[in-house]
Amino acid sequence: MKAPVYMDYQATTPVDPRVLEVMLPFFTGKFGNPASRQHAFGWEAESAVEHARSTIAKILHAEPREIIFTAGATESNNLAIKGISEARKQKGNHIITVRTEHKSVLDVCKKLERSGFEVTYLPVDQFGLLDISQLVAAITSRTILISVMAANNEIGTIQNSSAIGQICREQKITFHTDATQTVGKIPIDVVAMNCDLLSFSGHKIYGPKGVGGLYLRSSHPKVQLVPQMDGGGHERNLRSGTLNVPGIVGLARAAEIAAQEMADESSRLKSFRDKMWSSFSNQLDEVYLNGHPENRLPHNLNVSFCHVEDNVLMMNLKDIAFSTGSACTTASPEPSHVIRALNVGPVREQSAVRFSLGRFTTPEEVDYVIDRVIANVRSLRSASPSYTRKTREITHTSV
Numbered sequence: 001m002k003a004p005v006y007m008d009y010q011a012t013t014p015v016d017p018r019v020l021e022v023m024l025p026f027f028t029g030k031f032g033n034p035a036s037r038q039h040a041f042g043w044e045a046e047s048a049v050e051h052a053r054s055t056i057a058k059i060l061h062a063e064p065r066e067i068i069f070t071a072g073a074t075e076s077n078n079l080a081i082k083g084i085s086e087a088r089k090q091k092g093n094h095i096i097t098v099r100t101e102h103k104s105v106l107d108v109c110k111k112l113e114r115s116g117f118e119v120t121y122l123p124v125d126q127f128g129l130l131d132i133s134q135l136v137a138a139i140t141s142r143t144i145l146i147s148v149m150a151a152n153n154e155i156g157t158i159q160n161s162s163a164i165g166q167i168c169r170e171q172k173i174t175f176h177t178d179a180t181q182t183v184g185k186i187p188i189d190v191v192a193m194n195c196d197l198l199s200f201s202g203h204k205i206y207g208p209k210g211v212g213g214l215y216l217r218s219s220h221p222k223v224q225l226v227p228q229m230d231g232g233g234h235e236r237n238l239r240s241g242t243l244n245v246p247g248i249v250g251l252a253r254a255a256e257i258a259a260q261e262m263a264d265e266s267s268r269l270k271s272f273r274d275k276m277w278s279s280f281s282n283q284l285d286e287v288y289l290n291g292h293p294e295n296r297l298p299h300n301l302n303v304s305f306c307h308v309e310d311n312v313l314m315m316n317l318k319d320i321a322f323s324t325g326s327a328c329t330t331a332s333p334e335p336s337h338v339i340r341a342l343n344v345g346p347v348r349e350q351s352a353v354r355f356s357l358g359r360f361t362t363p364e365e366v367d368y369v370i371d372r373v374i375a376n377v378r379s380l381r382s383a384s385p386s387y388t389r390k391t392r393e394i395t396h397t398s399v
């Protein structure tokens with residue numbers, strides 16, 4: 001086994017060698033611009049892009065013309081939310097989203113608030129699930145857009161997207177979902193979900209970074225979007241800019257492999273994940289699973305090792321790549337907005353860490369991480385005044 005061990009597949013994934021292989025020719029020999037309609041180099045590139053478009057469309061149960069290529073899910077979320085807000089502002093100015101969304105949704109909403117839109121940020125329960133009746137209650141005659149992620153990147157909780165989609169359809173509200181963590185992991189059907197826009201990204205599914213896409217419904221109803229990038233009129237005028245042909249080819253191959261291997265991969269990763277959780281919870285006290293116990297992505301494990309600060313654990317386990325919820329972008333690390341939204345208290349917030357498993361995770365790595373984490377949590381706790389105090393109280397009350 002080679003250290004360091006990578007257990008941060010929800011942050012990014014390596015490019016699958018099978019993906020790289022199909023991308024390579026498009027950097028050199030097949031370098032044409034798909035917008036060059038006058039010669040064979042352009043036709044070759046265009047045909048590769050259109051093949052990629054239909055591959056992705058099929059996986060999402062969409063039509064090829066409903067797929068727009070972007071530079072990733074951040075751009076897709078920006079295009080979807082800003083584009084719909086601009087297109088529908090005559091009808092209303094109210095947007096509904098959820099507190100546990102990715103920053104590329106929340107920060108777009110915050111910006112729109114500064115230009116006259118009203119945004120409702122719905123709470124979630126202790127498992128990260130949205131309460132559908134609260135969603136219904138938040139809808140007003142001015143509501144134009146509901147944006148709810150399909151599955152959460154930190155805690156893995158899977159929302160009931162079909163129920164949300166049905167409400168949106170009945171009320172003629174546009175429904176956008178950030179499915180960046182969901183595409184390739186659990187089956188997606190934009191028709192069954194009544195979804196109008198859906199964002200996805202290459203580098204979360206063993207494809208390249210800097211490429212992604214947006215599904216945009218073209219009928220029943222046709223969804224109108226104001227482009228956010230103006231220029232040569234690429235992607236049916238919705239996203240100008242020369243297409244990232246190698247990236248798009250890689251994205252489609254990555255999505256295809258993920259769809260083909262989804263069943264096997266998710267059961268394998270789920271058994272690894274369950275082994276980690278049962279080892280942690282059997283061998284340590286004061287550990288909590290963050291996120292939903294059943295409705296969760298198979299490869300996600302978010303755990304609070306209470307009384308062991310997330311950053312301290314991370315510093316003690318430099319040979320394991322995992323992630324803490326805290327945004328270390330400021331001098332004082334803030335607990336993750338996702339864990340905070342669960343309302344499980346500061347002790348669980350400060351000690352929440354995420355392990356995310358993936359295609360190249362081995363059983364040896366899983367065992368190694370289990371042993372290292374348990375040993376470190378034990379030794380850090382023995383030096384933690386809040387933990388020793390806590391256990392003393394427990395011993396006293398039980399006497």
Ligand SMILES: *Cc1c(COP(=O)(O)O)cnc(C)c1O
Nearest residue numbers: 072073074102153178180181201
């Ligand atoms: C990674 C991620 C994004 C951002 O995707 P990029 O392609 O890196 O811009 C957006 N939403 C979720 C849920 C993510 O996990």
